[in-house]
Amino acid sequence: MLPTPPARPPSSGHSSPVDTSELSPQAAAATVFLNENLGPAQLQALFALTLAPAGTFSEQLREYLVTACRLLGMTTGILGHAEANRYEIMAAVNPPPGKVEGAIAPLNETYCNEVVEQAGCIAYANIASTPALEAHPALKSMPFQSYIAAPVWTEGRLTGTVCFGDNSPRAADFSASDRALVETLASLLGGLIDRENARKRLTSELGNLRLAYQEMELLFSRCQLPMAIMDFHGHWTRLNPALAQLLGTERSELQRGALEDVSHPADMQACQEALLAMQAGEITHFEQPHRYLGRQGQIIEVMLHLDVIDSHSGVILSQHQDLSERRSHEESLARMRHKLASMAPPGPAVPSVLDKLLPTEIFEQQLDGEIARSARHGQPLSILLLNVDAFTDFNRQYGRAAGDRALQQVSTILRNATRKSDLLSQRDDGSLIAVLGQTDSSGAIILAERVRHATAELHGLDGPVTCSIGLTCYHPAPDTLTLANRFELCERAQHALKKAKRQGRNRVRFLELEPVIPTDTFASPQAPSGFPSPDLP
Ligand SMILES: Nc1nc2c(ncn2[C@@H]2O[C@H](COP(=O)(O)OP(=O)(O)OP(=O)(O)O)[C@@H](O)[C@H]2O)c(=O)[nH]1
Incomplete structure (x- = not known):
């Protein structure tokens, strides 16, 4: 049995052994x-x-x-x-x-x-x-x-x-x-x-690397999941054809741009904060429901996932899960559910979507909190007030239960169009009110138009339904230390709604908020509480 070849002894037999540990590789050689x-x-x-x-x-x-x-x-x-x-x-x-x-x-x-x-x-x-x-x-x-x-x-x-x-x-x-x-x-x-x-070894590793790169390239370009590679500033370096197809734009055109160019402005704030946090090494993953604006201005809803691949050189993989199909499935499911409910014999009361809306008092308190948060972060906030057109007539013609079903469907549309964190409530007159956090006027108008369209296209109800929507937006001025007044905001939205009604219903109208009231008058005992009733023509 032969011995295993030994490891090199400290001196290799040289008559003048030299400690090579401190030498450069050339000098050691x-x-x-x-x-x-x-x-x-x-x-x-x-x-x-x-x-x-x-x-x-x-x-x-x-x-x-x-x-x-x-x-x-x-x-x-x-x-x-x-x-x-x-x-x-x-x-x-x-x-x-x-x-x-x-x-x-x-x-x-x-x-x-x-x-x-x-x-x-x-x-x-x-x-x-x-x-x-x-x-x-x-x-x-x-x-x-x-x-x-x-x-x-x-x-x-x-x-x-x-x-x-x-x-x-x-x-x-x-x-x-x-x-x-x-x-x-x-x-x-x-x-x-x-x-x-x-x-x-190097040649073999390079070969493996080349192979892995080719495989990755193939996967990236053939993958049905829309994907892009971007840097910490949200600039796209590569996009796959699936993403270009989703956005309805040429890949070469998108490759020169950034996430911001085609994103809904209201959704960019959180993205930009996430990219900064990624650059600072605080997070490696981020996801949010995200709205892209298609070439014709249409909204493309996706679930956006961002993952840091290389924190050193700032490489981020973004993946997009198309939510449009899911949304339309959810809507048709809701329609079917309501159709079934209207066909079924009356049974015990089922909690409606409306039941999930915030009670007025809590809504008001939370709205105050939202206004304060919005001012603190210098982010816009929009108020949306929705009223079903000629609802008294609808109730009269088809019965109150039919009116309830219609309101429920409209409420579902509004809930689905807004973020989970947005506040929703129903007012005494049946109008629906929503607080859209981090949303400016353009974002609010796009959202409201979508809700209005979806309402007019509702099927399976006892009669046709349309809605009018009034909007206003609070843009906090960071240097004035003033807050918007909840009452002012709601009244502004109310005026916008009245305008929509006056101009023929089934439309969205926006009114700028008047200059904001200083903070100290915010909690004034004279300030009216609750919401003003619609004073429609
Ligand atoms: N079915 C149903 N009706 C409601 C509910 N809440 C309020 N209403 C009714 O909705 C109607 C609201 O009336 P308005 O907002 O003045 O609407 P309208 O005058 O019929 O029509 P427009 O002003 O053209 O929109 C009233 O008849 C209320 O009784 C509810 O939860 N369900």
Whole structure:
């Protein structure tokens, strides 16, 4: 049983061992020449080999062997790889018959076995007169009469040998300089093999990387899920065709732009905050329901997911789950549910969507909180007031239960169009009121128009239904320290609603908020509470 090749000892046999731990790789490599037994001719020849490496790896190995054969005055040079009891020839110059590159032999039948066992240089000037070798199995397979060899270390382990042989015995013993030459050559060959192995690993890793990149590229471009790569500023660097298709725009056009260019302004604030937090390393993932504006100004609702891929260079993957289909399914499901409910015999009361709206008192309190929050963050806030057109007539014609069903459907549309965090309530006169946080006038108008359209398209009710919507928006001025008054805001929305009614119903009207009232009058006991009743023509 052969010993496992040992790890490199602290000194590799040099007469002047040098601590290379503090040296640059180049300087550390040069220490192989610091063997005081090397003569000038040997140094010059070895140094020349390392200065001008030419040809393939195998050609370089042979060049090393040829040079050493010449310097030692020997015929044969062999570099072998030793692993367990397996010895394989890696390179050979003038080898004996059968000992060519690639030939394999049991290690314990070669003289190299002694080199591996001793982990050092061995030299026999006259094999025939060396009693220790009388029974050596290599005597049969190798015609050598003289032999010198040294271990080759790669990546810190003894993994082979370099040996030189000749069919004649030497006139004198191998000198210290001969041994130094073979040891230094073994060190140089070890370095050469290490570099070649590193090159092969690098080539293979580069190949794997290229393959992974191609696979990723294919997945990205063929994936049905709309995706984009962006930086911390929301600038798109790459988009896949699915996203371009979702937005109805050319990929090349989008690639020059940013998330902000096609997003609903009301949804950008949270995105920008998330991107800043990602850049600061505070978060790695963000998601929100997000509205894109299509080429024709249509709203495209998605669930936006942002994930940091590379925080160092700022690479973010954005994925988009189209919600339009889900929304339309939800709406048709609600329609079917109501149709079924109207067909079913009367049963115990089922909690309606309206039941989920906030009671007036809580709504008012929360609206105050929303106004204060909006002022604190300098973000806009919109109020939406919706009234079903000619609802008295509808109730009269189809009955109050039919009116309830209609109101419920309209309420569902409004709930689905708003964010979960938006406040919704019903007023005494049946109008629905919503507080749209972080939403400016343009965002509120788009949303209101969508609700109005969806209401006019409701099916399965007892009669046709339309609605009118009044809007107003509070844009806090950060430098004035003033808050909007809840009463003022609702009254403004009420005026806008009246305008919509006056102008023929089934429309959306917006009125700017009058200049805001200073904070100290906000909680004034004179301020009317609740909401004014609609004073419609
Ligand atoms: N079915 C039903 N009717 C309601 C509810 N709340 C209020 N109403 C009725 O809705 C009607 C509201 O009337 P207005 O807002 O003045 O509407 P209108 O005058 O009929 O019509 P326009 O002014 O043209 O919109 C009243 O008849 C209320 O009784 C409710 O929860 N369900």
